[in-house]
Amino acid sequence: MLSRKDNDMLTQVGPGTPMGELFRRFxxxxxxxxxxxxxxxxxxxxxxxxxxxxxxxxxxxxxxxxxxxxxxxxxxxxxxxxxxxxxxxxxxxxxxxxxxxxxxxxxxxxxxxxxxxxxxxxxxxxxxxxxxxxxMGPEGTQGPLPEFEWSELPVAQRTATKRLQRCNWAQAVEGGIDSSHISFLHSRKEGTDSGPRNPYHQSDRHPVFEVSESEAGLVIAARRNAEPGHYYWRVTQFLLPFYTMIPPVGAFKESSREPYDGHAWVPIDDHTTWTWSFSASPARPYSDEERETRGGRKGFWGPVDEAYLPLLSADNDYGIDREKQRNDNFTGITGIPNQDAAVQESMGAVVDRSKENLGHSDRGIVNFRRLMLRLAKALAAGEVPEAARRGDLYRVRSASVVLPADVPVETGAAGLLKAAPAPADR
Structure with missing residues (x-):
């Protein structure tokens, strides 16, 4: 939980607010x-x-x-x-x-x-x-653009899209770094045609978390039991000030070659957010079908209208189908983004974190809040985050990998978490 004072600091982004000034340095x-x-x-x-x-x-x-x-x-x-x-x-x-x-x-x-x-x-x-x-920061203070791998790939190997989310940026980010909800919110009934692509999310629903701080944010590793003597690791990157990178779903031992996705939750104001979705295919061009699925208005991160407003929202209960909820998926709502939006927006525009009861699975969220509050206070004292000055810190990936139980994730996944070097002609 947070005090109401800290919750206000975390969620308020207008000119002159501590968090708003922090965002303006990126x-x-x-x-x-x-x-x-x-x-x-x-x-x-x-x-x-x-x-x-x-x-x-x-x-x-x-x-x-x-x-x-x-x-x-x-x-x-x-x-x-x-x-x-x-x-x-x-x-x-x-x-x-x-x-x-x-x-x-x-x-x-x-x-x-x-x-x-x-x-x-x-x-x-x-x-x-x-x-x-x-x-949007003070004149003359801007650093370089973040060197996200997706942003430097050829057009055929990347997509970007966005959609409106009617809640504060922080509760949207917290959904993005919470690996434990995948086993519930996004699960499907076993045996359905569109059942879970990742068996570990269903076989082990109480992951163990390891969270470490990086120069650009946080590395949040969720460990689940896999085959005997092995763990499945889902490693999510949180990158300042509001980015997350989603691990690939398949090919757990070769995930560095799989397409991967990421998000940015850009505050419109204290009560609404632009949810950006990016995707990268470092090894090959996307097919037309993949491009439409990842980047189109009717694709995976949609559907949205011409103004990027979601067609499924609280106004129509996100299209919930109770029959589908009984027989197909956990929520009765179609589409991961719509499932996320439903629960995050249901908390209200700005959730009152003083009323929460957090557990072990919330370690990433706790670390995220502490980091953001600390950096906002440090900036008010004149200390600019290193990540605001170094675009190269964003040359990272997320990862999903099965490792022997005696191999630490920071060792076994190290190579998977590195993005390709910057293009020579950039």
Whole structure:
């Protein structure tokens, strides 16, 4: 459990909050590149860390991320004209470039230099891996982009998508690092056509956890009994400030060659989150079917509509089917993301952690909370996390592997947890 004071610190992400300031020291996934497909196209509304923003791609192809409101009388720039390397407010014609500078003020006398003294908030952006990244920290403090393996693979070997989640970022992350719930929430009745692909999750439902801190976050290893004299290890990476990496499901002894997935839980505000899903296939291109399954709007991480809003939500009880719950899967809800969202959103937008009763299986969650609170307090005292300054710390993978019982996971899985070296031409 957490005190209500610590729970507030963990969950509040707006400007000036300790956790919000910590997030602002990292590059954040802001948009899919497909949302800004062409120069001078329509602007896109977005909200990140409690701030209302507008993104646009200017005539030169640069992406601007600026305050959602004009500096004149706060009219919405979403309705603006994206033209000639700037976004022009339709109220009085004031125009702003991607750096937030007012470059035209046609409603004011031509001889005045007033426009040179007016600007709106803008944030640096970068594009990598089909994602528009944003840095919302103090000017001049940004480090390099995180060097996720998926973001540097060819297009044919990676996917990225997102969906809205109606709860705070922290309870979504805590679902991502909780390996024990897999044996229940995502389980299926034995003998069904779509039964569990991983037998160890069902044969041993009370995993033993080993949690260690890394320079980029946490390594959370869940140990289950396997064949005699062996353990099955499911090793999840939590990477600052809100990423998780999901171990491959099959080929337990060769999981470094299997496609793997990951998530980012990017706070929109204290009550809503963008759940990003990434996938990487380091050894081979995805088939068209795999690409649609992992990255399409109707695929595994969907279904979502054109605005990336889930079609299954609390409004329709996530499509729960009680007959299916009796005869097929544990929840009666179709799809792992929908099962996760159902339980995480059912806690309320911000769960009251002072009322919890945690057990051994929650070791990863306890360590996550302690780490985030410690780093937020350290930043308030002037200490910037090392991971915010070093993109290379993100060159890691998750792993699932069967090891002899006398082989420590940190030894037996070490090679599987390393991503390929950075491309020479990056």
């Amino acid at each position: 590059w954040l996934p802001a948009l899919l590149e497909e949302e800004l497909p062409e120069p001078d196209g329509a602007p896109v509304r977005l909200r990140l860390l409690g701030e209302d923003l507008v993104a646009f791609r200017d005539t030169s192809g640069r992406v601007g991320l600026v305050d959602a409101y004009c500096a004149h009388r706060r009219a919405g720039l979403y309705y603006g004209r994206n033209e000639e390397n700037g976004l022009r407010c339709v109220y009085h014609g004031w125009k702003f470039d991607v750096e937030g500078r007012c470059v035209d003020m046609p409603s004011e006398p031509h001889e005045t230099n007033y426009k040179d003294r007016v600007r709106i908030t803008s944030y640096p952006t970068a594009i990598r891996g089909g994602v528009v990244w944003a840095y």
